[in-house]
Amino acid sequence: xxxxxxxxxxxxxxxxxxxxxxxxxxxxxxxxxxxxxxxxxxxxxxxxxxxxxxxxxxxxxxxxxxxxxxxxxxxxxxxxxxxxxxxxxxxxxxxxxxxxxxxxxxxxxxxxxxxxxxxxxxxxxxxxxxxxxxxxxxxxxxxxxxxxxxxxxxxxxxxxxxxxxxxxxxxxxxxxxxxxxxxxxxxxxxxxxxxxxxxxxxxxxxxxxxxxxxxxxxxxxxxxxxxxxxxxxxxxxxxxxxxxxxxxxxxxxxxxxxxxxxxxxxxxxxxxxxxxxxxxxxxxxxxxxxxxxxxxxxxxxxxxxxxxxxxxxxxxxxxxxxxxxxxxxxxxxxxxxxxxxxxxxxxxxxxxxxxxxxxxxxxxxxxxxxxxxxxxxxxxxxxxxxxxxxxxxxxxxxxxxxxxxxxxxxxx
Ligand code: PYC
Numbered sequence: 001x002x003x004x005x006x007x008x009x010x011x012x013x014x015x016x017x018x019x020x021x022x023x024x025x026x027x028x029x030x031x032x033x034x035x036x037x038x039x040x041x042x043x044x045x046x047x048x049x050x051x052x053x054x055x056x057x058x059x060x061x062x063x064x065x066x067x068x069x070x071x072x073x074x075x076x077x078x079x080x081x082x083x084x085x086x087x088x089x090x091x092x093x094x095x096x097x098x099x100x101x102x103x104x105x106x107x108x109x110x111x112x113x114x115x116x117x118x119x120x121x122x123x124x125x126x127x128x129x130x131x132x133x134x135x136x137x138x139x140x141x142x143x144x145x146x147x148x149x150x151x152x153x154x155x156x157x158x159x160x161x162x163x164x165x166x167x168x169x170x171x172x173x174x175x176x177x178x179x180x181x182x183x184x185x186x187x188x189x190x191x192x193x194x195x196x197x198x199x200x201x202x203x204x205x206x207x208x209x210x211x212x213x214x215x216x217x218x219x220x221x222x223x224x225x226x227x228x229x230x231x232x233x234x235x236x237x238x239x240x241x242x243x244x245x246x247x248x249x250x251x252x253x254x255x256x257x258x259x260x261x262x263x264x265x266x267x268x269x270x271x272x273x274x275x276x277x278x279x280x281x282x283x284x285x286x287x288x289x290x291x292x293x294x295x296x297x298x299x300x301x302x303x304x305x306x307x308x309x310x311x312x313x314x315x316x317x318x319x320x321x322x323x324x325x326x327x328x329x330x331x332x333x334x335x336x337x338x339x340x341x342x343x344x345x346x347x348x349x350x351x352x353x354x355x356x357x358x359x360x361x362x363x364x365x366x367x368x369x370x371x372x373x374x375x376x377x378x379x380x381x382x383x384x385x386x387x388x389x390x391x392x393x394x395x396x397x398x399x400x401x402x403x404x405x406x407x408x409x410x411x412x
Contacts, residue, residue: 029057033229036060041187047379068234073290078093119275207243209354214229244354253336254299255294256305290316337359341401
């Protein structure tokens with residue numbers, strides 16, 4: 001143990017600088033970001049680090065990372081179905097690869113490989129198509145057969161006994177998992193160091209639009225003058241947009257997940273099965289982190305349900321019958337704003353100065369770095385970067401959708 005660590009242990013927290021600080025709310029900021037998750041904080045960080053824009057406030061109703069950033073199952077991948085999606089998420093994977101160095105914080109990124117199982121002929125065709133699209137964009141991704149699945153994931157049932165035997169899988173070696181809280185804390189720390197104000201326990205209650213432009217934001221801690229507001233919320237994307245008079249094509253669904261007691265390490269890849277509605281990885285503590293599809297109804301409720309637990313347990317046992325005695329420790333839910341084409345909405349809206357980073361469905365966390373970076377570029381240059389042009393809001397009226405449903409981890 002280093003002397004520094006011993007000194008800190010003996011002196012309590014006194015010697016440790018805070019990761020981010022509290023500030024009085026200024027009456028004016030150049031940019032106000034609504035939502036203190038990984039997206040909002042990443043954008044604040046890139047505004048400061050790459051564009052020198054530091055008079056920025058991140059407004060968070062709860063505590064940072066208390067929304068989707070702290071409720072997801074921390075899967076990172078770029079094996080999407082559309083070229084636009086693959087290019088975008090691949091840039092995100094690259095930023096995740098550099099993140100620990102860039103933020104000087106251990107985000108525990110483990111690129112252990114990601115397997116999407118196919119149990120039907122239709123799914124095999126989709127995996128083959130994804131593999132080809134991925135390869136054309138330079139992303140490592142290939143179709144593999146059950147013997148290779150078993151080699152990568154000993155213990156998985158590749159026999160023909162299950163209801164839906166495994167026929168093939170899309171293997172994506174760069175995919176993996178990360179410590180999601182660390183991503184939030186790392187961005188918060190580096191944004192704070194550069195002068196960004198992070199206001200927790202502060203809710204946005206109104207957006208002041210005059211003559212078609214944003215002029216300010218009402219919050220529970222007073223009015224803030226600003227010409228630029230970024231809506232970086234999940235679950236409340238349409239609620240916040242409504243305050244600016246902008247209608248978004250979003251419907252909100254709960255997404256549930258759970259974690260088991262710690263087990264000896266046995267699962268060294270991420271396993272996803274669309275047909276069985278389940279994805280699972282094993283954390284560094286040995287817990288199985290599992291999730292399913294969004295709940296089959298729109299709701300703002302973050303309650304856990306027995307129906308979810310019954311179905312995920314049944315589906316997990318089809319893949320790993322030997323787990324039948326394992327106990328579940330915790331269960332939780334988050335909210336997903338889904339768009340009609342299953343791709344996000346990023347960029348300008350008809351209200352000048354009101355920008356959106358919303359509609360992530362079940363893909364949001366993995367896009368945090370690249371979304372933050374490109375939205376910062378958009379704000380600084382008042383121009384949409386090419387990488388996110390396909391995801392503009394106006395695509396819905398231009399009939400130029402980016403259909404990404406086939407890349408969902410599980411069916412919706
Ligand atoms: O798209 O990889 C994914 C994912 C995992 C959990 C929810 N979505």
